[in-house]
Amino acid sequence: MTETTASAETTPDSRVRGRFAPSPTGDLHVGSLTTAVGSYLDAKSRQGTWLVRIENCDRDREVLGAADRILHTLEIFGLQWDGAVWYQHERTEAYAWALDTLRRHHRVYPCSCTRRELAKHPTLESHYPGYCRTGPRRPEGPHAIRFDASHADALTYTDRLRGVQHCAPQQSIGDFLLRRRDGFYAYQLAVVVDDAAQGISDVVRGADLLDNTPRQRLLQEALGYASPTYMHLPLVLDHTGAKLAKSRRALPANPADAPRLLTHILAALGHEPPQMLHTAPVGLQLTWALQNWNIYNIQYDKDILLPDL
Ligand code: GLU
Numbered sequence: 227m228t229e230t231t232a233s234a235e236t237t238p239d240s241r242v243r244g245r246f247a248p249s250p251t252g253d254l255h256v257g258s259l260t261t262a263v264g265s266y267l268d269a270k271s272r273q274g275t276w277l278v279r280i281e282n283c284d285r286d287r288e289v290l291g292a293a294d295r296i297l298h299t300l301e302i303f304g305l306q307w308d309g310a311v312w313y314q315h316e317r318t319e320a321y322a323w324a325l326d327t328l329r330r331h332h333r334v335y336p337c338s339c340t341r342r343e344l345a346k347h348p349t350l351e352s353h354y355p356g357y358c359r360t361g362p363r364r365p366e367g368p369h370a371i372r373f374d375a376s377h378a379d380a381l382t383y384t385d386r387l388r389g390v391q392h393c394a395p396q397q398s399i400g401d402f403l404l405r406r407r408d409g410f411y412a413y414q415l416a417v418v419v420d421d422a423a424q425g426i427s428d429v430v431r432g433a434d435l436l437d438n439t440p441r442q443r444l445l446q447e448a449l450g451y452a453s454p455t456y457m458h459l460p461l462v463l464d465h466t467g468a469k470l471a472k473s474r475r476a477l478p479a480n481p482a483d484a485p486r487l488l489t490h491i492l493a494a495l496g497h498e499p500p501q502m503l504h505t506a507p508v509g510l511q512l513t514w515a516l517q518n519w520n521i522y523n524i525q526y527d528k529d530i531l532l533p534d535l
Contacts, residue, residue, distance in 0.1 A: 242274025243427045246300075246307070247417065249281045250292035254299045254477055256532060257432060257462040257469075260491050264459045264524075265430035266305045267497075267512075271519035277424055278307040283314045283321075283416045286408075302481050303488060304508035312424065314416050321411040324419045324449055325371060325404060333448045334404060336369040338362040353400035371405040373414075373445065381440050386428075386457040387526040393440035402441050414441050422451040433458045433526075457521065462494065462530045484508050494530040496523030 246262045248254065254262075269276040278300065280293045297311065328334045337358040344354065356376060362369050378395035385391055393399070404415040421429065421442075436458045446453045463469060478484045485505045492499055492515050499506070499514050 240273055240275075241427060242269050242272045243277065243425050244269030244274055244430060245277040245279055245421070245424060245426050246305075247279045247281050247420075247431075248296050249284070249287070250289060250296060251284075251287045252289055252292055254296045256464075256477065256487070256491070259299070259303065259477060259487075260462045260494060260530065261430070261432050261459055262300060262305055263303070263488070263491050263515075264457075264495055265428075267495075267515050267519045268428060268430050268457070268521065271516045274428070275308045276305075277309060277312070277426070279312040279314070279420055279424070281314050281413065281416065283411050283413065285315060285410065299477050299479075302478060302484050302508075304484075304512050312420065314411075314420065317416065317420060317423075318411065320419050320423060321405075321415055324415060325411075328373070328404070328445075328448055331448065333374055334371050335359055335374055335401075336362045337372045337401075337403075338364040338367065338369045340407070353398070354402065356401050359401065368407045368409075370403055370407045372401040373404050373441075373448075375399050375401050375444060378444050381443055383439065383443055383453070383456065385436070385439075386455055386521060387524060388436075388458065391436075391439070395440060395444060399441055399444075404445075414438065414445060418442050418445040418449065418451065421454055422446070422449070426454045428457070429454045430457045430459065433461050458526070459495070459524065460526050460528060460530050462532060465531065465533055467529075467531065481508070485511065488512075490532055494532060496525060 244265045246265050248258055266276050278297070280296070282288045282293065300307070325334065335358060339357055354372065357363060359374060359376065375395045381393045381395060383391055402414055403412040405411050439456050443453055461469065478487060485508055488508050488511050489499060489504045492511060497515050497518060499511050503511055503514055
């Protein structure tokens with residue numbers, strides 16, 4: 227009995243499908259690279275598939291050339307993805323179709339509120355209370371589409387690191403955007419449609435996205451999709467304790483410079499390679515990490531403080 231359980235846990239599982247889904251709003255920073263390393267190791271240590279998806283729904287925020295530079299950086303760090311890279315700007319038909327499904331099920335409504343109007347009430351942009359739920363306040367002119375969370379039940383899901391999470395959608399989420407007034411599809415809809423279309427089984431991403439998970443679970447339920455598992459890695463801070471999200475710190479563009487940073491990233495994820503592999507070529511370090519990957523080594527309740535590199 228024990229033997230069966232043990233072998234089931236260690237059996238390679240080719241059904242595991244992970245992904246890294248960067249937005250090309252700038253070059254990759256150390257925080258995103260840490261997420262990429264974590265999701266790569268999580269999928270590949272179980273002989274799974276690891277996909278890369280460029281999340282460029284919001285064409286206004288896309289920085290020219292950033293997607294190519296992100297892919298190049300992943301290659302320098304030995305993070306080779308499977309199959310073709312998906313680009314969200316090529317997926318608008320799928321998003322339109324999903325929105326139509328939600329419309330037919332009366333789960334969405336048009337909203338004419340502008341950002342400026344909502345900005346007057348700072349809490350409303352992140353938690354819209356449904357002003358237009360019974361009909362847009364200004365029926366003429368452009369409107370956004372919102373998900374109606376007013377009937378959503380309390381939600382419980384398990385984060386693989388953080389355990390059981392609870393959320394009361396009406397209080398903590400409100401009616402969120404699926405398509406903006408300018409016609410661009412919103413992140414929440416695109417990510418859910420694409421995770422389902424790519425058959426993603428395991429989402430591994432940064433803790434800054436933790437709050438988005440209940441919204442995505444609601445959408446999955448409304449669209450009849452299976453939900454992947456979720457794991458939110460700790461946030462990466464620089465040596466001063468500042469968030470790296472907006473950091474423009476350049477990552478090594480030369481493969482010879484990458485090993486030192488990879489050693490730090492692996493250590494930050496609780497997988498410091500043995501001394502003899504410190505600064506070894508990235509392929510060797512990744513091979514060691516794949517053999518030793520154990521998510522319970524990750525200290526999820528503390529931000530990651532990277533040394534001044
Ligand atoms: N595109 C998002 C970002 O770069 C990540 C989306 C996700 O992993 O769900 O922050």
